[in-house]
Amino acid sequence: MPSPFILDRSSVTQVMAWVLAALLPGVAAYVWLFGPAILVTLALATVTALAAEAAMLKARGYPARPFLTDLSAIVTAWLLALSLPALAPWWLIVTGTLFAIVVAKHLYGGLGQNIFNPAMVGYAVLIVSFPVQMTQWSGPLALTETSLTLAQSATVIFGGDAPKATLDAVTMATPLDALRTGLLQQLTVDEIMTQPIFGQFGGAGFEWLAAAFLLGGLLLWALRIISWQVPLAFLAGIWLAAGFLHFFDAGRFGAPWFHLFAPSVMLGAFFIATDPVSGATTPRGKLIFGFGAGLLTIIIRTWGGYPDGVAFAILLMNLSVPLIDQHTQPRVYGTSGRGKEPPA
């Protein structure tokens, strides 16, 4: 066994565990602001992901233990669950998770080999295939007349006999949906923003969920689990694109702060676009990757067919990674660029 003979105390499991830990403030905020339904979704996605991971490892002839304990499947499950409406039916969660783990991860070669972010592939499949079910967002507790207990949430998710009136009372359009609908009704942004679903600078409740994700993201950066380039460039892309549009026509385009504090942006910027496997690897490449994802998010939100564009933006940037990496190789020691020497 040749050198080196010592290792830093880091492991894939440790990296993934920190990602999960950094998601906890967001999960806590979610429960506090929107009710405990997300816990059911998270649990169901976790169980599905682990089962799918184990089955695929067996089918592919890989040892189960080192790969199940690397926690990467659970990270995928949580990222997908946090992107789904909390009261989405169970089969939607299971389908999305299965697609993420089986197709997007293992059929591409498993850990480290997937070119697309598995959670975002799962999300994209669901929003394309089941757009109606993907709207069952539970509204912020502050705005709904009634709330569901954990048991009631589980009943709704597993298709039990929850009274239709209750479901209608606890679900509502997300701020991005409301903005989209309002704009289609020829309302101005200012008029739309008077609706109760909009809060201080984002959506009511949603802005605080976004802040919780931001907090977790900063923790990952402080621990150097993620680099600063991707999140910063992502947020800059959002802010600049939204700000540019808002500056020219504040009546038709949402304010940059509003776009930044949609929870999907903070989750996407710090937890999803920073997925190392499917992201760019060079420092400049990370900036391009993040900025491109931010830009595309606003473009898709503004002109696309779906209310949110984070997932599609990240998938599109995933596609561009080999090109970005190839053209952003950093200067190697003793060279003035790729293959050249510095002037002596």
Added chain:
Amino acid sequence: MSRKLFKFKGGVHPPEHKAESNVRPLHAAPLPGKLVIPLRQHIGNPAKPVVEVGERVLKGQMIGAADGYISAAVHASSSGIVTAIGPAAVPHISGLPDLCITLSTDGRDEWIAHAPLDYQAMAAADLRMKLRDMGIAGLGGAVFPSAVKLDPGAAHSCPTLIINGGECEPWITCDDMLMRSRAGDILQGVAVMRHLLGSTEILVGIEDNKPEAIAAMQAAAQSLDFAVDVVAVPATYPAGGAKQLIETLTGRQVPSGKLSTDIGIQVFNVGTAYALARAVHHGEPLISRLVTVTGHVLRPQNFEVLIGTPMHTLITLAGERDGSTGALMGGPMMGMPMPDLEVPVVKATNCILVKSNALFPPLPKALPCIRCTRCADVCPAALQPQELFRFAKTGDFGRAQEYHLFDCIECGCCSYVCPSHIPLVDFYRYAKSEIWAREKEKRAADLARERHEFREFRLVREKKEKAEKLAAKAQAARAQAALDQAKPAGLAAAAAPELAAAPSDADAKKALIAAALARAQAKKAGVVPKNTDHLPPGTQREIEEIEARRAKIRELARQPLESEEKKP
């Protein structure tokens, strides 16, 4: 002394483990009964033995002479009898034996006659040859013959001389101890280097985790008649790498594929400077060095060790412990495991690090790369190790070279931080050796192709020559045959001279046809009377009629030939 320092990219901070061995005083290791001195201890050609088995040698006597410019001599580290010259175990990862001279020491430790060199009076080239013959080579690890590095070459001077006291590898403290105890001698060696290189700026770089060494060197520098800047550099592995130390101290990078002398900088280890001082001021060749014995031993410490001393005697001296799992030569980041502990201490042996499962747990099994780029963050060569790994693993060596595989210094930072525990450096070593092997193969194949192409050319040429020769011969034969045949027939006689005169292909064919006709006619002429003898008159007439028709046909058949023959 407040020099502006530059930060090199990357680097890691593994636990230093210096305090284990640098708290005990330096001791000379006792004279062993047997010394095994490899002839290949340096980069370049191995030394050639100049003693015989059974010969008595003195301490400091040359037993292997330098072979060529890039080579260095080896010497008897003590007095005794040469008992063997042949392959023996040497400290190399492969475990393959190499040519060694084995001495049985006589305990008298009797020196050969030696005297200081008046280096300032000597011609530079003579001094360098003398240093080569005294076996001086870089003691920082690479063991490059110092005489070569002390030749400023066409530039006639090397403005900046850097003395490397970085010692960034964990566990190793031999340079630290050397600087603490023999700073004055080191600087005497530096004076010789300065003399040979014509340097105007002399910098000593020492990691700031060695305050005693820095103080000792600074104090010794005060009493010199030239300026030496002793600089504390931040302790970051691999700050003691030559390229990294150059960048830290000067802000300059050695161009890829070039030497530091190309930018007017030469770097020597402090141990080399000390060895040079012993050689010049005492006339002593390189026969001993400082070795750190540390890790899983009772009393980690530094010894002054004769080259050729078996490693296990040092481990015994430092207090062997149960549960050892082998030893490394060098540090944990770049050292190499020893095939066995009988191997001798050589010029490159800066440290013997005894392992145990507690200190060096077996490395966990590798997981797939998740492209987290921690390796790229710590790479001091600013490479993209994750990409190089991918290229090496998939055998895409061309891309690996494009991504500057050969700028990798194998410092091990990438492997150290990899959360997937991938032995990345192994993959780079593998890719490098594959590329070297392929280049060698390609050269061999190019040679073989050239040979083959020449052979093909030669065969074609020979065939052509043979065909020409044959054609000429055949023509001559045909012409002869035509002549021979035509004469008795008396028909083709007119054609024969022309055939001989015009040896073209068409003519040759015509000649053949003519010859065949002539032969047929000659045959007929001979046969006809025979067949028609004694026939009844009716038959005779019939035959005559047939003969007449045939004659007519023959006449017709011959006409085109004759008409052609008439043309010229």
